[in-house]
Amino acid sequence: MARNYDVIVIGAGPAGYIAAIRASQNGMNVACIDEWENRDGKNALGGTCLNAGCIPSKVLLESSELFHRAGHEFSKHGIVTSGVELDLATMQKRKQSIVRQLTGGIVGLFKANKVEGFVGHGKLLADRKVEYTPKSGAPEILEARYVILASGSAPVELKLAPFDGERIVDSWGALEFDAVPKTLGVVGAGVIGLELGSVWSRLGSEVVVLEALDDFLAAVDRDIANEAAKQFKRQGMTIHLGAKVTKAATSAQGVKVEYEDCSGAQSLEVEKLVVAVGRRPYTEGLLGKDCGVQLDERGFITVDHECRTRVKNVFAIGDCVRGPMLAHKSSEEGVMAADLIAGEIAEMNYNVIPSVIYTAPEIAWVGKTEQEVSVSGRKFKTGSFPFAASGRAKAMEQTGGFVKIVSAADDDEILGVHIVGPMAGELIAEAVLAMEFSASTEDLQRTIHAHPTLAEGMHEAALAVDKRALNYINK
Numbered sequence: 001m002a003r004n005y006d007v008i009v010i011g012a013g014p015a016g017y018i019a020a021i022r023a024s025q026n027g028m029n030v031a032c033i034d035e036w037e038n039r040d041g042k043n044a045l046g047g048t049c050l051n052a053g054c055i056p057s058k059v060l061l062e063s064s065e066l067f068h069r070a071g072h073e074f075s076k077h078g079i080v081t082s083g084v085e086l087d088l089a090t091m092q093k094r095k096q097s098i099v100r101q102l103t104g105g106i107v108g109l110f111k112a113n114k115v116e117g118f119v120g121h122g123k124l125l126a127d128r129k130v131e132y133t134p135k136s137g138a139p140e141i142l143e144a145r146y147v148i149l150a151s152g153s154a155p156v157e158l159k160l161a162p163f164d165g166e167r168i169v170d171s172w173g174a175l176e177f178d179a180v181p182k183t184l185g186v187v188g189a190g191v192i193g194l195e196l197g198s199v200w201s202r203l204g205s206e207v208v209v210l211e212a213l214d215d216f217l218a219a220v221d222r223d224i225a226n227e228a229a230k231q232f233k234r235q236g237m238t239i240h241l242g243a244k245v246t247k248a249a250t251s252a253q254g255v256k257v258e259y260e261d262c263s264g265a266q267s268l269e270v271e272k273l274v275v276a277v278g279r280r281p282y283t284e285g286l287l288g289k290d291c292g293v294q295l296d297e298r299g300f301i302t303v304d305h306e307c308r309t310r311v312k313n314v315f316a317i318g319d320c321v322r323g324p325m326l327a328h329k330s331s332e333e334g335v336m337a338a339d340l341i342a343g344e345i346a347e348m349n350y351n352v353i354p355s356v357i358y359t360a361p362e363i364a365w366v367g368k369t370e371q372e373v374s375v376s377g378r379k380f381k382t383g384s385f386p387f388a389a390s391g392r393a394k395a396m397e398q399t400g401g402f403v404k405i406v407s408a409a410d411d412d413e414i415l416g417v418h419i420v421g422p423m424a425g426e427l428i429a430e431a432v433l434a435m436e437f438s439a440s441t442e443d444l445q446r447t448i449h450a451h452p453t454l455a456e457g458m459h460e461a462a463l464a465v466d467k468r469a470l471n472y473i474n475k
């Protein structure tokens with residue numbers, strides 16, 4: 001007889017493992033199947049985020065930023081350093097150790113929450129039956145009252161520059177370099193291109209980024225994107241906009257990339273090339289012929305606003321469904337699906353999902369850009385506060401960037417908050433909370449912020465919306 005569960009989750013990335021834990025907290029009998037295999041052949045929970053995405057990239061961003069500051073910034077504080085050297089092997093070992101601690105942590109969480117973990121491949125069949133195929137061994141049929149699909153995403157490959165794992169690599173490959181490439185090409189000036197470009201640039205690579213679009217960070221508020229572009233340029237990262245790759249040829253020495261931009265045909269020779277032109281939903285071998293779950297024209301699993309597929313009691317969450325490909329969006333969908341299954345009221349507010357790019361300066365935003373509000377026709381007002389006027393930012397020697405708030409002119413609603421500057425990824429949480437609670441700009445103005453903190457920048461920007469900033473001359 002088939003083993004029977006209340007809920008089977010396929011995929012244990014931030015979407016799936018969180019859904020499994022919440023379903024179990026809701027009193028369900030839960031199984032979670034995951035096939036992730038690391039380069040050492042070992043399986044691990046946590047999916048892309050913990051093994052090859054958010055966590056290893058942030059560890060290297062932190063380490064490389066410290067290395068850069070030790071060499072370039074400490075002297076301004078009166079700290080004399082000499083002989084600052086890079087030990088990349090130790091840096092990479094630390095990264096692996098943090099990844100291992102966190103992925104191991106999920107094993108502990110599953111145990112504590114009584115989630116049954118299965119290592120191997122899951123495939124949805126008709127009538128909520130799931131075929132589980134272990135790494136070695138025969139397939140087994142499991143049954144469930146509910147199934148949650150959380151199979152994640154994979155990097156987009158360019159036909160003109162296919163990954164070879166050596167010279168032309170994806171983001172995972174670019175997190176694993178065991179030597180700093182002298183020259184590094186990056187195709188795509190998106191989140192991954194900028195984060196990983198920053199890591200290797202700080203560690204000594206000469207980095208050239210090729211971006212197909214004419215606009216830099218096209219989805220980001222223009223003021224923020226322009227400031228970020230200025231700062232990246234100052235840091236020595238070369239970003240070519242409107243650059244269309246036409247050919248990439250590898251050799252023992254590196255990669256010769258040919259591209260076209262507004263000045264005509266160009267070429268670039270680099271030791272390594274990272275292709276970071278987006279990710280696509282991953283559903284290989286996930287859906288049995290008769291399971292009834294549908295994919296849209298871009299390969300995403302079709303779901304409604306509650307993450308329900310067209311098949312009764314089958315949900316899909318995370319990167320394999322529409323919406324931004326972000327870990328926190330994925331996890332919150334996991335919570336919503338598990339709570340809906342338990343008969344509770346649950347919903348996602350897709351309008352207030354924060355985005356963060358963990359470069360230096362960091363870039364973070366929530367809600368609408370000034371350009372989006374302008375196109376919508378709603379009357380608006382804006383206020384900004386530069387970190388150059390912040391005592392705390394000066395103490396940190398990080399005065400680049402600013403906070404910008406876009407508010408409705410009619411009822412004072414906060415429509416968007418945009419930050420480029422130190423700790424932007426932490427500061428944005430206040431804006432998310434304010435918008436989630438439908439706070440007005442005046443609510444932020446009347447909220448006491450500790451002094452001296454970077455968060456005062458948020459307070460002053462809110463005041464500036466009504467030309468009442470106190471520590472900056474209103475424009």
Ligand code: FAD
Nearest residue numbers: 011013014015035047048053054122152318319325326327
């Ligand atoms: P995944 O994390 O991809 O997990 C899916 C899991 O399902 C995997 O373990 C996979 O092996 C397994 N699986 C798939 N199919 C099957 C099957 N049939 N049977 C069994 N198992 C299966 N997001 C952020 O919010 N912040 C960041 O800082 C950030 N940094 C990133 C940096 C990089 C370099 C990359 C590549 C991504 C980053 N992301 C970041 C994006 C984030 O990693 C994803 O949005 C997130 O991992 C999506 O979670 P998920 O659970 O939907 O999918």
Ligand code: NAD
Nearest residue numbers: 188189190191192193210211212276277278279325356357
């Ligand atoms: P992205 O969509 O952020 O950026 C891809 C960039 O490549 C775009 O600017 C696009 O115009 C450009 N591009 C596309 N085709 C091109 C071509 N042929 N030549 C040159 N440029 C081209 O995608 P990404 O950086 O690969 O990241 C993938 C996903 O991972 C994103 O959806 C992101 O949300 C997620 N991620 C998030 C974080 C974070 O939250 N900090 C970090 C890394 C990744």
